[in-house]
Amino acid sequence: MGQKQPGDTNLTARHPELHAGPVSTDIYWKPELYELELERIFKKTWHYVGREEQLLSAGEFFVKELPTFDFSIIVVRGRDKKVRAFMNACPHRGNQVELAECGKRSAFTCKFHAWKYDLEGRLASVPDEGGFPLLDKSEVSLKELHCESWQGFLFVNIQDRPNQTLKEYVGEQGADLDGYPFSSGTSRFQFSGVVKTNWKFLVDSFCETYHVPFLHSRSIRHTMAGPDNPHGRAVDVRLKGDHRTTSVWASLDYDPQPVQKLAANAAATSITSAVATTQELPKGLNQTRAENWAIDVTVFFPGLVCVINPGMYFTHQMWPLGPDRTKWEMTGYLRPATNAAERFGQEHAIAELRDAVLEDANTLERMTSNIATGLIKEFHFHDHELSLRYQHHTVCKYLGL
Numbered sequence: 001m002g003q004k005q006p007g008d009t010n011l012t013a014r015h016p017e018l019h020a021g022p023v024s025t026d027i028y029w030k031p032e033l034y035e036l037e038l039e040r041i042f043k044k045t046w047h048y049v050g051r052e053e054q055l056l057s058a059g060e061f062f063v064k065e066l067p068t069f070d071f072s073i074i075v076v077r078g079r080d081k082k083v084r085a086f087m088n089a090c091p092h093r094g095n096q097v098e099l100a101e102c103g104k105r106s107a108f109t110c111k112f113h114a115w116k117y118d119l120e121g122r123l124a125s126v127p128d129e130g131g132f133p134l135l136d137k138s139e140v141s142l143k144e145l146h147c148e149s150w151q152g153f154l155f156v157n158i159q160d161r162p163n164q165t166l167k168e169y170v171g172e173q174g175a176d177l178d179g180y181p182f183s184s185g186t187s188r189f190q191f192s193g194v195v196k197t198n199w200k201f202l203v204d205s206f207c208e209t210y211h212v213p214f215l216h217s218r219s220i221r222h223t224m225a226g227p228d229n230p231h232g233r234a235v236d237v238r239l240k241g242d243h244r245t246t247s248v249w250a251s252l253d254y255d256p257q258p259v260q261k262l263a264a265n266a267a268a269t270s271i272t273s274a275v276a277t278t279q280e281l282p283k284g285l286n287q288t289r290a291e292n293w294a295i296d297v298t299v300f301f302p303g304l305v306c307v308i309n310p311g312m313y314f315t316h317q318m319w320p321l322g323p324d325r326t327k328w329e330m331t332g333y334l335r336p337a338t339n340a341a342e343r344f345g346q347e348h349a350i351a352e353l354r355d356a357v358l359e360d361a362n363t364l365e366r367m368t369s370n371i372a373t374g375l376i377k378e379f380h381f382h383d384h385e386l387s388l389r390y391q392h393h394t395v396c397k398y399l400g401l
């Protein structure tokens, strides 16, 4: 198979609404713009909270922190099989109702005064009910949040009346991924932490490969860059609504170490080897059908990054905590291994991924402290950093800048 040259240099020029010049750094550090982002973006959009496979039968639940909003929710499958999300707050006097991370219950009982709620959130019983002469149990329930599913991804919206449905929110970007076997990735792994950086820098760190030959010189340099792509150019970048996808280039000629090759073949996934696939891909994955393709990095604006290849997908979710602090949650989803070789290959893929991701995170705190001085007024985005430029453009649009 011959090497194809990586993508052209005129990605930005395809979008006349975007200029190609420097951009202001204000949105990456100014506290007043951060507050505006919370109001106009994060309080309005849909947020991913978990997968439907976590809730297979009635009564199964998980509790999910929403770090940006500083409260947790209970997501539970009801007796009617519908998945609902409730604020984890007891209407009696506000205590958290559920303290476990996940499990299966027939009802939720608050540990403070034992008010009990059924799986649909209704108040079912109150100790010494006679002491509440005006209480009408049928009018009291856990506060329900809007919860909808797209391809098994459960999202919530904290507005009383969301201004768009989840289907409208995922839009063309979501429709173009229809058909990927997301639900078969039931074996999962997670990394998370608080990073002293702006949420947008974390998103950006996964959305360009211009840094690959340098920052990843000890890990993925030979597979996502290489002699035929010395500058780590992307295969393609596509903008869809507020979302966007970067298709990452792969070297087909690089010969990895024997153990890497063995692991990649066993797991059918790797970030250090190009793994051929016969799987039929949805339209929006490797949309140009490039031969030299490794993974797609899709951002659902604002803070959900889905990294997808045929053998595995993982999500990064950025929860802003302040202009210079972000909770970062990374979750990977694999098909359960069917034998020891697959298991070994998957563990190897996870370890390589962890190392590369830590390399990505390495620069963020230093960037943040420099930008927070206010002395660096502008950034310069490469043509293949289009995803970053588009994020800047989209945030400015929401903020009215």
Ligand code: FES
Pocket (backbone or CB within 6 Å): 090, 091, 092, 093, 094, 095, 110, 111, 112, 113, 114, 115
């Ligand atoms: S706060 Fe929950 S029962 Fe009192």
Ligand SMILES: [Fe+2]
Pocket (backbone or CB within 6 Å): 205, 206, 211, 212, 215, 216, 356, 360
């Ligand atoms: Fe990277």
